[in-house]
Structure formats: structure tokens, C-alpha cells
Amino acid sequence: MSEPTDQVITRFAPSPTGHLHIGGARTALFCWAWARRSGGTFLLRMEDTDRARSSEASGRAILADLAWLGLAWDEGPTLTRSDDPTGLGGDPRGVGPFFQSQRLETYNQHIDRLIEKGLAYPAFETPEELDAQRKAALAEKRTYRYDRAALELSAEERAARVAAGEAHVVRFNAANAGEIMIQDAVLGEVRIADGELEDFVIRKQDGFPTYHFSVVVDDELMGVTHVLRGQEHLSNTPKHVALQRALGFRVPVYAHMPLIFNEKGAKMSKRERDQSAREAVRSAGLASSPVSSISDDELKGWTDDKKRQLDHEQLEDLAGALDLTLPEVSVDDFRRAGYLPEVICNFIALLGWTPSKNDDGSDREVFDLEFLASDFDIARIGRSNARFDRNKLMAFNADVLQNRMNDAEFGARWHAWCEEHDPELGAALGDRFDLAARAIRPRVRTLAEGRAPLAFALISDDAIEYDEKAVKKFLLKGEPNGLAMLERLRGVIESADFADAEALEASLKAWAEENELGMGKVAQPLRVALTGAGVSPGLGDTLALVGKQSSLARIDRCLSARSAEASG
RNA sequence: GGCCCCAUCGUCUAGUCAGGUCCAGGACGCCAGGUUUUCAUCCUGGUAACGCGGGUUCGAAUCCCGCUGGGGUCACCA
Numbered sequence: 258m259s260e261p262t263d264q265v266i267t268r269f270a271p272s273p274t275g276h277l278h279i280g281g282a283r284t285a286l287f288c289w290a291w292a293r294r295s296g297g298t299f300l301l302r303m304e305d306t307d308r309a310r311s312s313e314a315s316g317r318a319i320l321a322d323l324a325w326l327g328l329a330w331d332e333g334p335t336l337t338r339s340d341d342p343t344g345l346g347g348d349p350r351g352v353g354p355f356f357q358s359q360r361l362e363t364y365n366q367h368i369d370r371l372i373e374k375g376l377a378y379p380a381f382e383t384p385e386e387l388d389a390q391r392k393a394a395l396a397e398k399r400t401y402r403y404d405r406a407a408l409e410l411s412a413e414e415r416a417a418r419v420a421a422g423e424a425h426v427v428r429f430n431a432a433n434a435g436e437i438m439i440q441d442a443v444l445g446e447v448r449i450a451d452g453e454l455e456d457f458v459i460r461k462q463d464g465f466p467t468y469h470f471s472v473v474v475d476d477e478l479m480g481v482t483h484v485l486r487g488q489e490h491l492s493n494t495p496k497h498v499a500l501q502r503a504l505g506f507r508v509p510v511y512a513h514m515p516l517i518f519n520e521k522g523a524k525m526s527k528r529e530r531d532q533s534a535r536e537a538v539r540s541a542g543l544a545s546s547p548v549s550s551i552s553d554d555e556l557k558g559w560t561d562d563k564k565r566q567l568d569h570e571q572l573e574d575l576a577g578a579l580d581l582t583l584p585e586v587s588v589d590d591f592r593r594a595g596y597l598p599e600v601i602c603n604f605i606a607l608l609g610w611t612p613s614k615n616d617d618g619s620d621r622e623v624f625d626l627e628f629l630a631s632d633f634d635i636a637r638i639g640r641s642n643a644r645f646d647r648n649k650l651m652a653f654n655a656d657v658l659q660n661r662m663n664d665a666e667f668g669a670r671w672h673a674w675c676e677e678h679d680p681e682l683g684a685a686l687g688d689r690f691d692l693a694a695r696a697i698r699p700r701v702r703t704l705a706e707g708r709a710p711l712a713f714a715l716i717s718d719d720a721i722e723y724d725e726k727a728v729k730k731f732l733l734k735g736e737p738n739g740l741a742m743l744e745r746l747r748g749v750i751e752s753a754d755f756a757d758a759e760a761l762e763a764s765l766k767a768w769a770e771e772n773e774l775g776m777g778k779v780a781q782p783l784r785v786a787l788t789g790a791g792v793s794p795g796l797g798d799t800l801a802l803v804g805k806q807s808s809l810a811r812i813d814r815c816l817s818a819r820s821a822e823a824s825g
Numbered sequence: 826g827g828c829c830c831c832a833u834c835g836u837c838u839a840g841u842c843a844g845g846u847c848c849a850g851g852a853c854g855c856c857a858g859g860u861u862u863u864c865a866u867c868c869u870g871g872u873a874a875c876g877c878g879g880g881u882u883c884g885a886a887u888c889c890c891g892c893u894g895g896g897g898u899c900a901c902c903a
Contacts, residue, residue: 307902384900648854
């Protein structure tokens with residue numbers, strides 16, 4: 258077990274370019290858990306040095322996603338919520354600000370230091386020139402590395418051109434970086450030979466630092482001791498270590514986590530949603546946009562260009578209009594789809610990490626954040642990539658909804674979800690909400706699945722459509738047939754007490770017994786009359802949901818519509 | 826292609842560091858039964874894996890090498 262020493266400080270550092278990705282959520286979860294486990298600090302930092310892609314709205318969205326998951330950060334941007342007056346974030350140690358775009362001066366001081374020491378230098382090639390060089394190298398099957406052309410210039414000339422205001426980037430001089438060994442807490446020793454590192458850019462033409470530079474400076478200045486991140490960063494780490502050496506910084510503990518793949522075995526990405534929606538639009542042969550948030554031109558451009566992406570809201574609108582289910586990728590996708598935050602946390606924690614065994618030695622799978630905060634250990638992070646199995650997530654979600662809550666808890670959760678994502682449903686159910694919640698609970702795996710099994714309760718009595726198969730089987734066949742049964746049942750229903758669904762069902766059962774009838778003989782005809790189909794929630798719940806008046810109306814309608822057929 | 830990482834049931838994984846108790850355990854899925862007024866829930870059982878080839882060893886899922894396969898990354902994105 259890797260016991261933390263000193264004060265542990267972990268950080269989650271997303272770039273605010275959209276909702277929190279499920280992979281990012283796992284990174285945040287593990288960073289949070291390690292900080293909690295070791296009594297340390299979990300810090301949140303916004304890496305918004307890409308001016309074009311970053312947005313304030315995205316930053317807020319990510320904060321909201323983290324808060325929804327239940328991952329509270331000790332330091333970082335503040336977020337006050339109505340349900341939590343103390344809020345999240347803050348800067349007790351005075352190491353902020355936590356938006357990199359507000360830290361330019363700090364980065365520049367360190368870049369100047371590097372330039373003075375000859376460990377960094379301005380370079381004047383344009384992006385186009387570099388691109389051409391890259392392509393040429395590719396054509397000749399050479400490995401491309403920046404050719405250090407700017408170092409051919411004298412220091413005086415470089416300084417003069419910079420002073421004259423010529424556009425330039427600053428590159429790190431990796432000439433003397435030497436072999437770099439990373440002591441990774443998950444992967445062990447990873448060595449990168451001397452000369453593999455190129456003179457990468459540390460400050461862009463627009464004066465903003467690149468990720469590699471800002472991350473190193475901030476981790477040092479903010480006292481970060483443990484960097485947990487995805488394995489896609491492994492090849493960046495030598496750059497960071499080289500920079501840390503050059504700047505005289507500490508090297509934090511690195512722990513590179515396995516990646517999360519989609520069903521197809523590739524890295525899970527937001528692009529999948531576009532692809533999925535695009536296929537649907539194509540097969541539907543849509544010429545004009547079905548939603549106001551997307552213009553016709555935009556739709557066409559997007560349909561024709563695989564690389565183009567719609568934004569989050571546009572995709573949601575489109576999916577809604579076309580009745581599509583898009584593959585969930587971001588935390589917000591799962592939230593909308595009716596997954597519980599604690600289930601998401603439980604499930605993603607299992608992707609690339611294993612909890613300790615139960616006391617009896619059996620494997621543990623179901624646990625909450627509190628447990629994770631006490632049990633998380635970097636030593637139990639795995640090394641191989643994990644496929645995201647939606648079936649299993651669904652099973653976990655269903656288990657919590659169906660077996661680990663009571664009706665009241667479920668009702669409250671479902672109610673909150675409806676208010677946020679399906680206010681129409683909540684309104685349509687009105688004071689039948691608790692009844693509906695009870696009726697659907699064993700039938701739903703996500704909160705979003707509640708609507709379908711209640712369809713019969715949301716339409717008017719004369720809008721019931723009869724499933725012919727069910728009619729044949731339960732109303733027309735058998736001796737006596739279902740219609741005859743319905744006629745007898747009508748009186749029973751008429752005198753029944755609808756106040757309590759359970760009692761109502763019990764009374765029907767008693768009646769069936771008295772008359773020496775199987776419950777199936779009684780329930781199925783009633784079901785068809787009430788819902789049009791042979792499938793519905795429990796009979797008592799179904800009746801109560803429809804109500805006595807409507808139940809009688811539906812029975813009468815069914816009787817009159819079908820009696821002709823029966824006799825004919 | 827260069828560099829780097831990885832490799833147990835279809836999937837997530839336990840077991841690998843300290844080789845024998847593993848003809849490999851759990852979970853999801855799937856299949857078959859059972860309970861039940863339908864569906865769902867629930868219960869029981871079953872299916873199914875150490876990628877291949879060499880070593881080392883009395884003995885290898887576990888250690889070593891090679892191969893194969895998968896993945897990441899090669900931006901003035903993070």
C-alpha cells in the first residue's frame with residue numbers, strides 16, 4: 258500500500274471546452290479520492306490557455322458536473338449553490354488565481370528565466386512553414402523534429418527580431434535534457450532516451466503558454482504532490498520532467514491511469530455522438546433542419562463533413578427531434594439519460610481500479626464515495642485499458658433504483674429528475690406521482706425510463722389503442738372469454754375502493770378466489786381494457802393510476818367496441 | 826512509421842510484485858429452469874478466459890526473451 262507522506266495535494270485541471278467527459282470524471286474522482294484518503298487537498302484549476310476553444314460557460318458546466326457527481330474541491334474556482342451555502346473552492350493558501358489565463362505574468366517570468374539561461378529561445382517559423390516541413394518529413398518517412406533553425410541565428414539577431422515585434426514562439430531547448438526516467442506510480446519506470454525530446458513550444462505566438470509549460474509552473478507553485486492523469490499524457494511527461502529540471506522544480510509523483518474505451522475499442526470521444534446522429538440524419542434523408550438551434554446550412558455542412566461537430570445543445574435538440582438515443586459520453590449525457598451520480602462514480606471507479614476485498618474475502622463492487630475516500634489506493638490502479646460497458650452501468654443503476662432505495666427515496670429522485678428533464682411528465686402525473694413512482698420502480702433501469710410504462714396513464718380514455726394480439730388472446734379466446742369476464746368485473750370495479758392500490762389489488766385477488774378463477778383470467782382482460790395491451794404495471798397500481806371513473810369508462814369502451822367481434 | 830504503454834471469460838476484473846492451495850474466483854451479458862396476474866423484479870443453475878512460441882524451474886496465469894495483437898502519442902490543443 259502506498260501510504261502518502263507529508264501533505265498530499267492533488268489537482269484536476271480540465272480545459273473548459275465543453276461538458277466534463279466521462280474519462281475526465283474518473284480522473285477527477287481518483288484525484289479527489291486520493292486527497293480524501295490521505296487527508297490532503299484536492300485542487301481544481303482551469304486550463305484555459307486556448308483562447309479560441311475555451312469558454313466561461315464551459316467552465317461553469319464542468320464545475321456543475323463535478324458538483325453533481327459529489328466531488329467537492331477544496332481549492333479552486335468558487336461555486337456557491339443554494340443547497341450548499343458554504344460553497345466549493347476558494348484560495349486559503351493564496352496560490353491562485355486558478356484560471357491560467359489570469360496567470361500570464363507568472364509564466365512569462367519563468368520563461369524569461371529559461372531564456373536567460375539559454376534553456377529557451379524565440380523561434381520565428383510560421384505555422385505554415387512548420388507544417389510544410391512536417392509533411393516533407395512524412396513523405397520521406399523521416400521522423401520529424403524541429404530542426405532548431407532559430408538556434409542558427411545569433412542571440413543578438415534573435416533579440417533584435419523580438420524587439421522589433423516580429424511574431425514568434427518560444428521553444429524549450431532540449432539539447433541537454435539527457436535521458437529521462439519517469440518513476441510512474443502505476444507503470445513503474447518509463448525511460449525516454451536522450452535525444453528523443455524535441456524543442457517543443459512553451460509559449461505561443463499569442464503570448465499564452467502552451468499546456469506543457471503552464472502545467473509545470475502551476476503544479477510547482479500550487480504545491481501539487483501527485484499528478485493522476487490518463488495514459489494519453491504519458492508521452493507528455495518527459496517534457497514536463499525536463500522542464501521541471503530546467504526550472505529547478507520538484508518532480509511530483511506521477512500516476513498514469515489506463516484509458517477508457519468505447520464498445521468499439523477506441524478512446525471514448527464526443528465525436529461518437531456526432532457520428533451517431535449523422536448516420537440517423539443521413540438515413541432519414543433530412544434536407545432541412547428539424548430544430549431551430551441548427552440552420553439548414555449548418556445541418557448540411559455538418560452532415561457532409563465527418564470532422565465537424567455540433568455543440569452539446571444542438572445535438573440534444575436534434576436527438577430529441579429525431580427520437581434518437583445518442584451514446585452518452587459526457588457526465589451531463591448520463592445525467593440526462595437518468596443515471597444516478599453515485600452510480601456513475603461507483604462504476605467509473607471500477608474502470609482501471611479495484612477496491613479492497615470485503616471482510617469475508619469476497620470481491621467488492623458496490624460502494625459509495627465515502628468508502629472510496631477511505632479505501633482508494635494508487636497501488637491498486639491497473640495498467641490496461643478498459644472498455645466502457647453500458648450494459649453493466651445500466652445494471653448498476655437498476656440495482657440501486659430497484660433494490661437499494663425505498664419508494665420514497667426513489668420518488669424524490671425521480672421527481673427531481675423530471676423537474677429538470679421532463680417537466681411535462683411531472684405535471685401530467687400531478688398528485689398521482691407517488692403512485693406512479695411505486696408502479697414503475699421495479700421496471701426502470703434509469704430515471705428516464707419512467708415515462709414509457711406510464712403511457713397508458715397519460716392519455717385520455719378514448720385514445721387507448723388496442724394491441725390486436727392481446728385482444729385476441731385475452732378478450733376473444735377461451736371459455737368464458739375475456740369480454741364476458743370484463744362484464745362481470747365491471748361491477749366489482751364499480752364497488753371497489755380505489756384509495757389504496759395494494760388493498761384494491763388484494764380485493765380483486767379475493768374476488769378471483771371466491772369465484773375460483775385464476776388471477777390471470779381476471780387481470781389480463783382488465784389490463785387490455787385499461788391500457789390496450791397485455792403488459793402494464795401491477796394491476797392495483799394500473800387501476801389506481803387510471804382512476805375509478807376512467808377505469809369504468811375504459812371497460813365500457815372496450816366492451817362496446819369488441820362485443821360485436823366476439824359474437825361475430 | 827518513430828517513441829512509449831498494455832495483454833486472464835464477449836465485457837469489467839480477482840489472482841501476477843513474494844511461482845505450487847487456480848483443470849483459474851466474482852460481476853455484467855447471454856442461455857436454461859423456478860416464483861409470479863402481464864412485463865419487470867426476485868431465486869437457482871449453466872455458458873465462457875490465462876494470445877502464440879521459446880526458455881528458467883520438480884512445478885508458471887504468475888519470472889525472462891521473442892513474436893503477435895491492441896492502444897497512446899508524435900500541434901503555436903489540452
